[in-house]
Amino acid sequence: MPDLRQPLRALLVTFGFLGLAGIGRSAPPPTLAIAAAADLQAALGEMKAAFAKAHPGTEVAITYGSSGNFYTQLMSRAPFDLFLSADLDYPKKLVAAGLADGSTLFHYSRGRLVLWVPKGSPIPLEQLGMQALLHPAARKVAIANPRHAPYGRAAEAALAKLGLLEAVRPRLVFGENIAQTAQFVQTGAADIGLLALSLAKAPNLAAAGRAFEVPLAAYPALDQGGVLLNHARNRAAALAFRDFLRSPEGAAILRRYGFTTEDR
Template identity: 55%
Template sequence: MRRRLLFFATMSAILAGLWYPDAALAAEPSDVRVAAAADLKFALDEAADLFRARHPNIKLQITYGSSGNFYAQLSNHAPFDVFLSADVDYPHRLVRDGLASEGDEFVYGVGRIVIWVPRSSSIDVEKLGMQSLLSSDVRKIAIANPRHAPYGRAAEAAMQSMGVYKQVKDRLVLGDTVLQAGQFVESGSADIGIISRSHALAPSLRDKGRFWEVPLDAYPRRVQGGVILSWAQSRSAAAALRDFIMGEEGRTILRRFGFESPEE
């Protein structure tokens, strides 16, 4: 009788995992270590709070930085489970390098760039647009470092396509991330900056400045993607995070912070 009861208990647990995947996921605590592009900080912080409420047994650890630096670290098997990049190229390279499978790649949003100034600035950025970078009041222009930050490359491409790069290149100050570029302007270390729209819409900057959206045809489309790494500790927990970000709740938060859906 004891063996029979043990058999039925075991089968019930197996069937619960088959029919209710979340039941298996919730059975024991799991860690998900995320390497995330800096432009995601404000949107992802909010999404993470909701995700933790939905999955209390998953411990979410998020580290923010530049996508290029993360790619270099992940190429050497840095201890992360999920990579959320500011472009789709770095995740694709990891798949190409055999560090993740093609089926674990995903696209979660499309970002945009803006020219941002503090609210007290005399520069009429809304009227002047890209020409505001040529203002006599501008001594330093902050952007993310194009060498390893996709948003820095977007800023550089926009300045080149709109004909101001040669005039302003000697006034550029480079942040390690697009987040740091915004901090340079906010602190007064730079007079104006080209940052992500998600940062300009974040609570920390929303009421502190004014901005002009750079036209989408001025720089390569900022399609942003992610990937689950082949050495993820818990694939089911990592997949749960991916599904949440790609689901309606995650996308609603991303849209509120200026990330468009890839289909839009």
């Protein structure tokens, strides 16, 4: 009886049923998909590179945006494995809704606000501090949209606490997230902005501007945390990234960008 294995193999390859690698080889794991708060953009760029060295072969795709918008998307089962939020309440709400694994819920940092101007700005930020918002050159003031961005809510709270909100309100311009807010000030669409310290410490903004840290007592704690989604396609890689984020190496990267887990 003739051996039909080779002709059959050729036929299957021709019609796409077999890869060139051959029968029985398992497919590579899916890419780890992370939804991350925009204030993590600089820190996670470094974190991703360090994680790749520790976990070669694991593909990681990070999408940045406002935590509130991600929460809305994840309530509709958006295709992410891991959610890193600038407000720990959003991951908690996903757990309560039965869409995330409560056993994986974790706190990773506390964010901080700064007032930021470009280096060439005529606003004497270092001398005026928060009163710089009342300087005549502060014609447009950028904050993240408080409807869905935790840093926007913190900025609004700080302005109210310091008695500046009513004076500043007519000049406010809103970024979709804190990264877009930073872009507004950096590109001249706004004159001054309330940004995340983590972005102000990123090399591009640190070289291009001047910052004044908003008093911590002026706004509620920006406790940040994450969770694995129940529909995660790459749970193993998501757990590995979470553990790396909380490791001494991960914590050191976060500290370089102004994140802290210390008490206020």
